[in-house]
Amino acid sequence: MNWIVLGASLAAVFVVAAIALALGLGRGAQLGERERVFAMARDFHSGFRPVDAAIDGNDRAAFVRGDDGDFVLLKLHGVHGAGRYFAATPSLESKGGTLLVQTGERMFGTVAIDVGADEARRWAGKREAAHA
Amino acid sequence: MPEMLPDPVQYAIPAFIILILVEMLIARRVDASRYEPKDTLTSLLLGTGSTVAGALAGGAVVALAVWLSQFRLFEIGYVWWAWIAVFLLDDLAYYVFHRLAHRVRWFWASHVIHHSSQHYNLSTALRQTWTGFFSLSFAFSLPIVLIGFPVPMLLFASGVNLIYQFWIHTEAVGRMPRWFEAVFNTPSHHRVHHATNPRYLDRNYAGMLIIWDRMFGTYERERDDDRPRYGIIKNLGSFNLLWAATHEWIGMAKDVLTIPGWRNKLGYLFGPPGWSHDGSRDTSDTIKARWRDGAESE
Numbered sequence A: 001m002n003w004i005v006l007g008a009s010l011a012a013v014f015v016v017a018a019i020a021l022a023l024g025l026g027r028g029a030q031l032g033e034r035e036r037v038f039a040m041a042r043d044f045h046s047g048f049r050p051v052d053a054a055i056d057g058n059d060r061a062a063f064v065r066g067d068d069g070d071f072v073l074l075k076l077h078g079v080h081g082a083g084r085y086f087a088a089t090p091s092l093e094s095k096g097g098t099l100l101v102q103t104g105e106r107m108f109g110t111v112a113i114d115v116g117a118d119e120a121r122r123w124a125g126k127r128e129a130a131h132a
Numbered sequence B: 001m002p003e004m005l006p007d008p009v010q011y012a013i014p015a016f017i018i019l020i021l022v023e024m025l026i027a028r029r030v031d032a033s034r035y036e037p038k039d040t041l042t043s044l045l046l047g048t049g050s051t052v053a054g055a056l057a058g059g060a061v062v063a064l065a066v067w068l069s070q071f072r073l074f075e076i077g078y079v080w081w082a083w084i085a086v087f088l089l090d091d092l093a094y095y096v097f098h099r100l101a102h103r104v105r106w107f108w109a110s111h112v113i114h115h116s117s118q119h120y121n122l123s124t125a126l127r128q129t130w131t132g133f134f135s136l137s138f139a140f141s142l143p144i145v146l147i148g149f150p151v152p153m154l155l156f157a158s159g160v161n162l163i164y165q166f167w168i169h170t171e172a173v174g175r176m177p178r179w180f181e182a183v184f185n186t187p188s189h190h191r192v193h194h195a196t197n198p199r200y201l202d203r204n205y206a207g208m209l210i211i212w213d214r215m216f217g218t219y220e221r222e223r224d225d226d227r228p229r230y231g232i233i234k235n236l237g238s239f240n241l242l243w244a245a246t247h248e249w250i251g252m253a254k255d256v257l258t259i260p261g262w263r264n265k266l267g268y269l270f271g272p273p274g275w276s277h278d279g280s281r282d283t284s285d286t287i288k289a290r291w292r293d294g295a296e297s298e
């Protein structure tokens, strides 16, 4: 392994990724409708029984409530959904029309779900209710 | 130092790139979601980083193997049956290492890189660890040196094993002929290995031959009614390269430093991935158990 080989390898890597981009691969992914989001949440955590979902207006994220007071958070990552399971209500906040779900993980981040002001308040209210 | 055989992996790299491009063209026609440019870039950069790490650590590993070979039990030369034996033994050593890599967090911390993509395509095959040296993956092959097989012969066999495992990382191939599926590791078998569906967790550890999984009870067949979902239990949700390469080591260090009690600390280091002192996290066993309970109650 010398510097020329390493440089050439890196160049090849970027060319290959650029070709994937030029071919239009992995574009236009969405989480989908309520039923699909429910199915994804069930797949994500076996035994999870979804009853309600806040789905992002741009289909990029969803926050799903289960009948056990548990939650599954899904966010679009590339063309797939990446998720987190919460046995109890995580930290929620409504900001304008957006519901913010904090995962407590720096690299996964806080997930913003655009659901409109009323829905955002309703979901964030669950936290107060749960803590009352 | 004994005379080394050529490194087969280096010669295979151009073929790897061509096959990736061919698979991309197939994906464009069949299912454009099989590739995602950022994911591909992450995989290939992780692969490049892995070769750098391998070059840095490889010398030390080879030197250790050569030094150990002075204690060999038998004098085995380059005879035809030794080639067959070394391929079988190296593949068996791979199976043992790979099984531990999924069942012991210390080894998993390094192997998880290979599973960190939610895609399953040929570029995923190149997503290889940077930290294999620290998880002592090479130690599993050292008994083969002690038996008396020449070190260059072993290195060549494990190079071929690595090359073999490239082509099985694809959704473009359905099933191979039955006799082939019975003996060799195939795209179908290895899709199961990369899947997070409870049924498929911790199955099909094979390198080249699936016979080890069949022999040791870790085999699971791919089913058309349970399509594999690829990745890890807690998918990263990030394309950050360094995070992919180090996240489990960092998580492990945090657990060991913050949770008191030496038993707990040992559990976080050498227990199964997901093990926790208070049972608050999922392991593949708890996931499988919950899934089985759910299937029974339905």
Ligand SMILES: [Zn+2]
Residues within 6 Å of the ligand: B098, B102, B111, B114, B115, B193
């Ligand atoms: Zn594995």
Ligand SMILES: [Zn+2]
Residues within 6 Å of the ligand: B114, B125, B169, B190, B194
């Ligand atoms: Zn693999």
